[in-house]
Amino acid sequence: MRKELNILIGGEAGQGLVTVGELLTKALVRSGYSVHVTQSYMSRIRGGHNTFCVRTATGDVHGPDKGIDILVALNQETIEIHQDDVLKDGLILKDKEISLDKQGLVDIPFKDIAPSTLFENVVGLGFLSAIIGLAQEMPEGCIKSVFGAKKPEVVQKNLDVLSKAYDNASQLGLEEFKLDKPENKPGLMMTANDAIVLGAMSAGANFCSYYPMTPSTGIPMSLNAKGAAMGIVVEQAEDEIAAINMAVAASYAGATAMTATSGGGFALMCEGVSLAGMTETPIVIVVGQRPGPATGLPTRTEQADLNLVLYSGHGEFPRAIFAPSGPEQAFDLTRKAFDLAERSQGPVFILTDQYMADSYRRVDPLDIDASQETAKPLDSCPDPQSYERYAITENGVSPRLVPTLGEYLVVADSDEHYPDGHITEDLKVRVKMMDKRLKKEDILRSEIAVPEYWGPETPEDLVVCWGSTLGPALEAMQKHKKGTMGVLHFSQVWPLEKEHFQDKLLSASRVVFVESNAGGQLARLITSLVKPAESAFILRYDGLPMDARYILDRL
Amino acid sequence: MVAIEDYGEFETAWCPGCGNHSILKAVKQALTGLDLKPHESIFVSGIGQAAKSPHYLKTNVFNGLHGRALAAATGIRLANPGANIIVQSGDGCNYGEGGNHFLAAIRRNVNVTLLAHDNQIYGLTKGQASPTTTQGHATKAQPRGNPSNPFNPVAVAVAMKANFVARGFSGMIDHLADLIKQAARHPGFSLVDIMQPCVSFNKVNTFAWYKERCYEPEAHDPHDWSQAMNLAVQWGEKIPVGVIFKGDRPTFEDQLPHPTGDLLYHNKVNRGKLKEIMNSYA
Ligand SMILES: Cc1ncc(C[n+]2csc(CCOP(=O)(O)OP(=O)(O)O)c2C)c(N)n1
Ligand code: SF4
Numbered sequence: 001m002r003k004e005l006n007i008l009i010g011g012e013a014g015q016g017l018v019t020v021g022e023l024l025t026k027a028l029v030r031s032g033y034s035v036h037v038t039q040s041y042m043s044r045i046r047g048g049h050n051t052f053c054v055r056t057a058t059g060d061v062h063g064p065d066k067g068i069d070i071l072v073a074l075n076q077e078t079i080e081i082h083q084d085d086v087l088k089d090g091l092i093l094k095d096k097e098i099s100l101d102k103q104g105l106v107d108i109p110f111k112d113i114a115p116s117t118l119f120e121n122v123v124g125l126g127f128l129s130a131i132i133g134l135a136q137e138m139p140e141g142c143i144k145s146v147f148g149a150k151k152p153e154v155v156q157k158n159l160d161v162l163s164k165a166y167d168n169a170s171q172l173g174l175e176e177f178k179l180d181k182p183e184n185k186p187g188l189m190m191t192a193n194d195a196i197v198l199g200a201m202s203a204g205a206n207f208c209s210y211y212p213m214t215p216s217t218g219i220p221m222s223l224n225a226k227g228a229a230m231g232i233v234v235e236q237a238e239d240e241i242a243a244i245n246m247a248v249a250a251s252y253a254g255a256t257a258m259t260a261t262s263g264g265g266f267a268l269m270c271e272g273v274s275l276a277g278m279t280e281t282p283i284v285i286v287v288g289q290r291p292g293p294a295t296g297l298p299t300r301t302e303q304a305d306l307n308l309v310l311y312s313g314h315g316e317f318p319r320a321i322f323a324p325s326g327p328e329q330a331f332d333l334t335r336k337a338f339d340l341a342e343r344s345q346g347p348v349f350i351l352t353d354q355y356m357a358d359s360y361r362r363v364d365p366l367d368i369d370a371s372q373e374t375a376k377p378l379d380s381c382p383d384p385q386s387y388e389r390y391a392i393t394e395n396g397v398s399p400r401l402v403p404t405l406g407e408y409l410v411v412a413d414s415d416e417h418y419p420d421g422h423i424t425e426d427l428k429v430r431v432k433m434m435d436k437r438l439k440k441e442d443i444l445r446s447e448i449a450v451p452e453y454w455g456p457e458t459p460e461d462l463v464v465c466w467g468s469t470l471g472p473a474l475e476a477m478q479k480h481k482k483g484t485m486g487v488l489h490f491s492q493v494w495p496l497e498k499e500h501f502q503d504k505l506l507s508a509s510r511v512v513f514v515e516s517n518a519g520g521q522l523a524r525l526i527t528s529l530v531k532p533a534e535s536a537f538i539l540r541y542d543g544l545p546m547d548a549r550y551i552l553d554r555l
Numbered sequence: 556m557v558a559i560e561d562y563g564e565f566e567t568a569w570c571p572g573c574g575n576h577s578i579l580k581a582v583k584q585a586l587t588g589l590d591l592k593p594h595e596s597i598f599v600s601g602i603g604q605a606a607k608s609p610h611y612l613k614t615n616v617f618n619g620l621h622g623r624a625l626a627a628a629t630g631i632r633l634a635n636p637g638a639n640i641i642v643q644s645g646d647g648c649n650y651g652e653g654g655n656h657f658l659a660a661i662r663r664n665v666n667v668t669l670l671a672h673d674n675q676i677y678g679l680t681k682g683q684a685s686p687t688t689t690q691g692h693a694t695k696a697q698p699r700g701n702p703s704n705p706f707n708p709v710a711v712a713v714a715m716k717a718n719f720v721a722r723g724f725s726g727m728i729d730h731l732a733d734l735i736k737q738a739a740r741h742p743g744f745s746l747v748d749i750m751q752p753c754v755s756f757n758k759v760n761t762f763a764w765y766k767e768r769c770y771e772p773e774a775h776d777p778h779d780w781s782q783a784m785n786l787a788v789q790w791g792e793k794i795p796v797g798v799i800f801k802g803d804r805p806t807f808e809d810q811l812p813h814p815t816g817d818l819l820y821h822n823k824v825n826r827g828k829l830k831e832i833m834n835s836y837a
Contacts, residue, residue, distance in 0.1 A: 030837065188836040201829055206822045207634060226832045228812040231822045233633050237626065238659035245623040246630030252617050253597070253634035254820030275620055368830050377820070402820050403615035404638045407594050411616040414602070422610050423618070 001180045004057040005132060006065050009124070010082060011074025012047050016121035020072070021052030022189075022360070023125050023146060027138040028056050029189040029362045032182035036471070037360035038064040038545060043214075043298040049077050056132075058180045062478075063471035064547045070131070070177060072124060073098055091177060093127060106172060113168060119161045126165020133178030136166050187362040192352050192468075193218045195327035196286060198366060199334025200258055201227055203374040205284070207255035209235045209246040214298055215357035216260040216288035240265040244272030244285070251281045252412050254377060254402035256338060260286035263305040264295060270312045273347050277317030279412040280390065280398070280437065282341035282348075284334070289353040291543050300543030301355035303467055304517035309349050310494055310525075316434070318441035321349040321494040322449065325470035326356065327363045329491055333449065335370060340447060342375035344440045345400060351493070353516065355545035356468040377402050384408035388419040392432060396439030441495065448492055450500045455486025461555060462508035462532075466490040466522050468545070469514055475548035476555070485555070493522055498529040510534045512555065516546055557587050563613040568604075574725035574751030574762075575604060578672060579611055581725075582643075584732035586612075589639070589739060596639040599628040601653065603679045605645035605672030605751075622652025625660040628667045629807075634819045636808055639739055640666070646673040650686040650706050657708070661717045663807040664743040670735065671708060671746065672725075674753035675760050682756035692759050708748050710787040713800045716780070718743030720787070720800040724769045725751040726762055727796065737798060743806045750794070768794040777801040 007024070011017045018039070025035050036055045042048035055061050067087045073079045073094040083100070086092060094100065096107045108127050110120045122143070129139045143158050190198075196219055200208075210220040224234040233255075237243035243259050251257040261269060266287045276283045287309055291302040309321055320340055324330040334350060341348040377400040381387050387408035391398045398419075403410040411421025416430050424430075455462075455477055463485060465473045470489045477485045488504055490496075505511055511532035513523035518541040527535065538554045540546050562583045569575045586596065598609035602621035609616040615638075619627045624642045632640055642649075649657050649671050660667070676694070677683045683696040686706040693700045712720040719741040723731040731749065738745035750769070752762045772795045776782060783800035815822075 186837070188833065190836045194836060198829070198833055201832070202824060202826075204822070204824050206819045207630070209630065226835075230825050230828055231815060231819075233811060233819065235629075235633060238655050241623065242626035242629075242656055242659065245619060245626035246633070248630070249599070249617055249619065249627035250630035250634040250819070252627075253631040253638075254818055255630075255634035256819075257630075257634075271620055272623075275623075279617075279619075363836075366833060368833055369826055379820070402818065403597055404594060404635060405818070405820070407592070409594055409613060409615050411610075411618075413610075413616070413618045414620055415618065421616065423607065 001178055002069070003059070003180055004055070004061070005069045005177065005179060006053065006055045006067060007070045007072070007128065008051055008053045008068045008082060009072040009074070010049065010051045010078030013041065013045055013050050014047070015074045017050060017052050017074055020121045020124045020128070021054060023139060023142045024128055025054050025360050026142040026146070026189050027129055027134050028054070030141065030186050031134060031138050032184045032186050033058065033179065034061045034184060034362045035189070035360060036061040036063060037358070038355065039358040041299050049081065056179070059183050062475040064545055066547065066549050070128070072128060074124070089176070091174070106174070109168065113164045114161060115157070119158065122158050122161045123165045126162040127169045130166045130169035131174050131177050136163070184362065187364055189360050190327050190363055191358060191360055192324060192327050192330040192356040194222065195330040195363070195366070196334045196350065197222050197226065198368070199331040200284070200338065201230065201232070202368055202370055203335045203338035204256045204376070205258050205338060206232050207247060207250045207257040208232070208259060209237045209243040209250070210260050211237050211240045211243050211265055213262040213265040215290060215354035216262050216286055218357060219260040219286055240268040241272065244269040245275070248272055248276050248279065248281050248283050251283050252279065252403070256376070258284040258286065260288070262288045262290050263292050263308060266305065266308060266312070274313030274315055275414050276347040277313055277315065277437070278414050280345040281412065282345055284337045284341050284348050284350065286350045286352065288357050289351060291541065297543045299354065301353045301545050302516050302541060302543065303353055303469070304519070304521065304541070306351065306493060306521040309351060317346060317437055318344060318444055319347050319349065319494065320344070320444045320492065321351060322491060323351045323467035323493050324491055325468060325489060327361050331366050333491060335374060336449070339374035340444065342377070343397070344443045345397060346440065351467060353468050379405055381406065381408055389421045390417060390419045390433065390436070392419055392436050395443065396436045397443070445495050445497060448495060448497055448500065451488050451490045453486060453488050453504055456484060458507045459486030460484035460509045462486045462488055462504060462511045463514050463551065464488045464511055464523070464526065465514040466493055469516060472546040472548050472551060473514055476551040479548055479552060490522065493525070496525060496529060501526070502530045505530045505532045508532065510536060512536045512538060514538045514546065514551055516540050557590050557592055559583050559587050561593055561613065562586060565611040567611050568607060570755050572754040573604070574674060574753070575608060575672060577725040577728050578670070578731065578749055578751060579608055581728045581731040581735060582608070582612065582670070584728070585735035585739065588732060588736050591639055596641060597631055597635070599624050599631060599640065599642045601644040601648035603645040603648050605643060606648060608643045622648050623656065624648065625653055625656040625669065629660060629663065629665050632665045632667055632808060636816050640668070641739065642667055642669045644671065645678065646671060646675065646687045647677045647685040650708055654686070660744050661712055661715045664718055664804050665807045666742055666744070668735070668738045668745040669747070671748045672751045673708070673748050674751045674757055676753050676757040678753050678756060689759065707788065707790065708746065709799055710784070712746045713780070713783045713787040716802045716804065717746055717800070718802045718804055719745035719798070720783070721747045721798045722794070722796050723747050723749045724765055724796050725749055726766055727769065730796065734798065741801065743802070743804060768792065769796045770794070771797050
């Protein structure tokens with residue numbers, strides 16, 4: 001019996017490994033196991049070497065791991081690349097035709113069981129599920145819900161194949177890979193991208209314009225697929241420049257608007273960010289990071305666009321930047337992002353990365369009825385004739401009305417303007433308007449998602465991380481021999497208040513910044529506010545996600 | 556009834572004699588002719604002399620970035636199916652910096668009206684060649700003559716079967732006001748390319764130059780695409796003005812999966828449906 005298993009499925013793009021992986025993950029999550037999926041793929045649609053790695057456990061799992069318990073090789077290359085990572089008591093499942101002289105191998109007779117190559121992935125699913133001890137109803141149910149909606153006639157064929165695979169696998173007499181009883185209830189299987197979509201919809205998002213770019217495309221795609229029935233408008237723009245200008249203008253016209261892109265696309269959006277700043281228009285922008293510069297490694301992961309986002313847009317204006325650690329936080333912070341964008345009337349960012357975008361996790365049901373409604377523009381004003389879009393107010397926030405809903409006029413301008421929105425070159429007005437806009441940062445500062453800490457009261461090594469690196473950092477802490485390590489995680493990276501973290505930074509003997517980039521971008525921001533006595537860096541920029549071993553080996 | 560005065564009188568930042576003054580007059584005439592109250596329209600512009608026009612009207616305004624007016628107008632249209640949406644900007648703005656958005660707006664066929672103030676020059680940045688500047692036309696920035704072939708927005712719009720394509724001249728105010736009215740009424744994307752003298756920087760295409768050449772073709776059927784194409788490419792000694800082409804492609808908004816005809820602002824979150832969506836992740 002196992003408490004934990006790391007299962008890696010490898011093959012070429014187009015061999016159906018993602019289908020096997022997703023169905024297996026769904027079956028695990030429905031059974032109540034925790035999962036943590038790491039997908040690695042090349043920038044091509046067929047061929048290449050791709051992997052789908054599911055780490056599952058009876059209790060919680062925080063991040064990816066290196067040693068493989070079960071390797072499923074759909075092609076020869078997978079064996080060659082990964083056989084050395086298979087643990088001593090591990091198992092390799094492979095097609096009969098793949099040759100390898102080694103102990104502990106099990107051949108899956110794909111061709112004998114599957115009526116055609118189309119069904120080979122279900123053969124693989126059946127073998128795996130049987131070996132790890134999932135009740136057959138579990139993968140059966142997943143097949144029904146995944147294939148059933150699209151092609152009901154195919155379901156029975158798949159169930160027959162699954163059944164044969166279970167029979168075949170039971171004859172192997174493999175008992176030691178069975179999982180113990182799960183500690184959790186059945187959950188939802190989702191990625192951070194999925195959670196952002198749900199968070200956005202629950203915050204009332206009803207407009208998303210975008211231009212496709214990995215790893216953010218999934219967000220508008222599923223907003224389109226799932227949100228159309230709720231009246232959400234999703235538009236594929238001609239480029240990122242159009243995407244953000246459309247979204248900002250839709251927001252001006254009363255929509256609750258967002259866009260999603262990646263670093264390269266975001267580089268093009270920067271003038272639109274500045275437009276949102278000047279016109280004081282709310283907009284939520286999701287930036288899914290991947291390695292740059294330029295087109296970089298399109299399908300790998302990195303956390304190197306913090307600086308780009310922080311300094312994006314010419315001129316000065318307030319902004320907030322969130323960096324959720326996984327699906328649950330992504331849901332909550334997305335709701336918060338929409339609310340804050342409206343209340344501060346400007347751009348709010350959600351920084352994610354490829355690793356998190358593609359990493360399925362087990363999640364408890366989300367609070368869809370979320371008690372608090374997010375802020376919305378006003379729909380009327382007492383005196384339409386004297387309405388001024390940029391009226392100077394105490395907190396810098398002017399009443400925002402939706403044009404054409406009443407007899408007032410809403411004038412928004414990218415040039416410097418008077419309170420009524422009309423263009424001006426009066427330099428005194430300029431200063432007043434700048435002060436008014438900058439004042440809105442107080443709202444953002446009063447609402448900061450405070451960094452969270454785990455570990456001993458006064459740690460020797462304080463690991464400081466942000467976004468998706470939390471899981472690996474927490475696991476490193478659990479595996480840390482002396483137990484003197486602590487983890488401080490920033491789910492918001494701008495604005496920062498040093499009161500939220502200086503005590504921790506100053507009391508640790510050493511502060512270790514863990515980031516998936518080469519420059520320690522958050523470290524620079526933090527140390528500009530608080531200087532720890534001693535600091536070190538664990539930086540990773542080979543395109544692969546951070547993991548606990550990577551941290552521990554370098555600590 | 557709406558009166559011209561409802562649209563206000565403003566001091567402008569334009570040179571005396573600039574074509575923009577007459578275009579502004581024609582716009583006001585058109586709006587009153589359409590009996591639209593000031594708050595019923597949203598004017599969208601980019602950056603340039605022409606792009607300042609909406610500031611000289613009492614109306615809703617989104618004055619965005621250089622070249623991006625059509626992208627912004629598209630967003631506004633998708634959020635607001637009912638407003639009268641007019642985009643007003645120059646040739647540099649729409650056909651240069653915004654060239655891609657111009658093509659996309661015609662392809663989408665969003666229901667907006669584009670008034671392109673085409674003075675064949677960059678006014679606000681003081682006289683560089685624009686995409687519509689004639690080949691060989693010498694400017695301060697192109698002293699040996701503009702080496703590039705000019706872009707013909709009218710021909711491109713007709714070639715792509717934009718729903719409404721017209722050419723106007725700022726010197727023919729009533730005629731222009733009528734074109735704007737027709738354009739605003741026509742569903743889908745409408746282009747009125749307006750020839751406009753720039754007294755400060757374009758010494759070639761002057762008021763007199765346009766006046767001499769503009770003519771209204773007799774018995775033109777704008778529903779006849781080949782006739783329209785012939786007129787669209789006529790440029791030189793004689794330049795046809797008026798409605799060049801009318802099409803009837805369905806509008807972009809009407810093809811959305813769930814057109815409600817209502818402001819997106821009124822969209823309420825359907826929590827029941829959302830819960831169903833969440834449960835699809837189980
Ligand atoms: C992104 C950007 N690039 C350049 C400019 C500078 N700029 C302002 S107006 C303009 C050209 C205006 O020409 P046109 O659109 O023909 O309008 P006109 O002034 O002739 O009416 C330029 C290049 C700018 N404001 N923004
Ligand atoms: S520079 Fe030309 S376009 Fe600009 S206001 Fe003067 S005449 Fe008009």
